[in-house]
Amino acid sequence: MNIYDISKKAGVSIATRSRVINGSTKVSPATRAKVLAAIEETGYTPNAFARGLGLNSMRTIGILCADASDIYLANAIYIVESELRDQGYNSILCCTGYALDKKQKDLQLLISKRVDAVVMIGSNYVESDDRDNNYIIEAAKKIPIMIINGYLDATNVYCCLSDDYQATFDITKKLMGKNIKYFLYLYRSESYSGKKKLSGFRDAFEDCQHCDHRELKCTVEITDIVNQIDSIKQSFPTIDAIICSDDEIAVGALKWAKKNKISIPTRLSVVGFNNSKYATISTPELTTIDNHCDSVCKNVVNNLMRVFNGENIPKKLMLSTDLVIRETTK
Amino acid sequence: MNIYDISKKAGVSIATRSRVINGSTKVSPATRAKVLAAIEETGYTPNAFARGLGLNSMRTIGILCADASDIYLANAIYIVESELRDQGYNSILCCTGYALDKKQKDLQLLISKRVDAVVMIGSNYVESDDRDNNYIIEAAKKIPIMIINGYLDATNVYCCLSDDYQATFDITKKLMGKNIKYFLYLYRSESYSGKKKLSGFRDAFEDCQHCDHRELKCTVEITDIVNQIDSIKQSFPTIDAIICSDDEIAVGALKWAKKNKISIPTRLSVVGFNNSKYATISTPELTTIDNHCDSVCKNVVNNLMRVFNGENIPKKLMLSTDLVIRETTK
C-alpha cells in the first residue's frame, strides 16, 4: 500500500495526496475528503523510510548515556525522551558504558543512522584530556550535540549544567558555620562535574584555619564504602561531616555510621547529591543537593529545538542548585 | 557523498560498490581494495534511509515502557537495549505512561516508524478487559510483539515472565511456617503481574485456619503509605508480616514500622519484590523476591532474534523466582 494506490483509489495525483498528508492548505475540501476517505479505507501509513530519504530526516534524536539503569541517568532519559516526543521527535537510546572507545563507536553509530542531533546525558562524555574530545567535535560538524552536565567549548556543541562547584562549596561553608571542623569528601567519578564538585569542596577550606578534610575516591561497589571509610579513620580519627558526590555514596556513609553506632545528625552530618529517590528511600532520609535534573533536561530539549530553528543560543547554560534539608544534617 | 561518487572514484559500478559494502564474496580482491580505498578516502557512510527503503528495515526495535525513570523498568530497558545492540539493532525508546490511549498511540507511532519489532516492558501493557488488548493484536499482524512480564495469547505475540504467583504464594506459606499469622499485602498496580501476585498471596490462605490477612491498594505516592497502613490498623490490629508487590512499597512499610517503633524482624516481617537497588539501599536491608529481570530480558531478545530467523518460539516463557533473605525477615 503506497502513495500510488491511494492516489488511484481517490482519483487524484500523488502530489495532491501528498498535500493532504502534509496538511497543505492548497487543496479543495472535496478532494481532501476523497483522499482522506481512501486513506481511512485502506489503513494506509506513509513509509517513514521513503519520507526520511526525501527529507533527509526521520525526526529522530540519539540519546547517549552510560547506563540507563542508573537512577539519576534514568530520570534524565525519561524527561528528555518525553520532551522530545512532545516536539515530534523520537529517541534512539544508546547505553555506551564508560569506556571511551565504546562512546566513540556509539556516537558514530548514531550518526550513521542519520539522527538529527545527539543528546549526551552525563558528564562522563567530556574527557579530561582534550584530545579525547575530538570525537565530539567531529560529530558536531554534522549535527548539533547537546551535553547534559558536561561542558565542551566547540562549534555546534551546546551544554547545560548545574552549578556543582557552587553547590559543594556552599554546603561545606554552611556546615563550617555550624561548628563542624573535620570533613570527609566521598566521590566515585572524575568526570567534568565530578571535578567541579571536588574543587568546590576543596576551595571551601581556603580560609578556614581550624578545619581539616580528606578526600576519598570510592570504588563503584557501594558495599565497599563501609570498609573504605574505616580505613581512612586511622589517619583521620575525627569525622564531623561526610559530603558525597551522589546519594548512593551517601547511603554507604549512613551504613558506615550505623555499623559504628555514630548517631546522625548529632555526631555526624551526611550530605548527598542529586536529590534522587535514594534520598527518601534511605533511613534516615538524606539531606542532599537538588541539581534540578528535570529543568536541565527541559532546557536542553528546548534549546535543541531553537538550534533546529536557526536561533542563536548560548553554548553554556548553568543552572543553580538547591539544598534540600532532611534528617542527616542539623 | 553517495554511492555514485564512490563508484566513480573507484572506477567501478554502483552494484560492485554495494557488494563490497555488504560483504559479498563475489568480488575480486583487487576491485574490493579499490572501493575500500575510495570509501576510506572520502569518509563515505551509506545513507541509512535509502538503505531502509530498499531493505524495508533499518534494524530498529521499538521499546515501550510506562516510565523509564522507574528503577525496575530502567534496569530492564538497559538490558534490553544492550542485548539488542549486540545483535546489531538500535532501540527507539517510547515512555508511554500508564494511560491506555497513550499506549495505543505510541505503539501506533512506532509501527509508523517502521520498527522491526516492539518490546513492551512491564505488565501494564496487557489490560484486564480483553477488548482493550486489541491494539496489541492488531500491531502483531505487522511485526512481532514481545511482552516482558505480561501475557497475551495472540498470534505473533511472545511473552516472557517470572512466576509471580508462585513467588508470593511461597513466601506467604514460608512465613506461615514460622508462626506468622496476620498478614498484610500492599500493592499499587492491578496489571497482569499485579493480579498474579495478589492471587498467589490469597491462595496461600486456603487451608490456614488460624491465619488472617488484609489487602491494601496503596496510592502511588510512597509517603502516603505510612498513613494508609495506620488506617487499616484499626480494623486489623495485629500485623505480623507485610508482603509488598515491589521494593518501594516495602520501604514505605519499613518507614511505618519505624514510626511506630515496631522492631524488625522480631515483631514484624517485611518482604519486597524485584530485588532492586532499593532493597540494599534501605535500612534495614530488605528481604525480597528476585524475579531475575536480567534473565527475562535476555530471553526476550534472544527469542526475538529467533523469531526473525523464522524459528518456532514458545508464546509464553515462565521463569522461576528466588527469595533473597536479608534483614527484614527472621
Place this chain on the structure above:
DNA sequence: TTGTATGCGTTATCAA
C-alpha cells in the same frame, strides 16, 4: 487547485 516529472541513495535482478 491539480497533475507531471524528477530526485533522494540504496538494493536487487538480470545480462554480459
Place this chain on the structure above:
DNA sequence: TTGATAACGCATACAA
C-alpha cells in the same frame, strides 16, 4: 566477476 537498470515510496519544483 562485473555492469546497467529497475524498483523502493515519498516530496517537490514546475507546469498546467
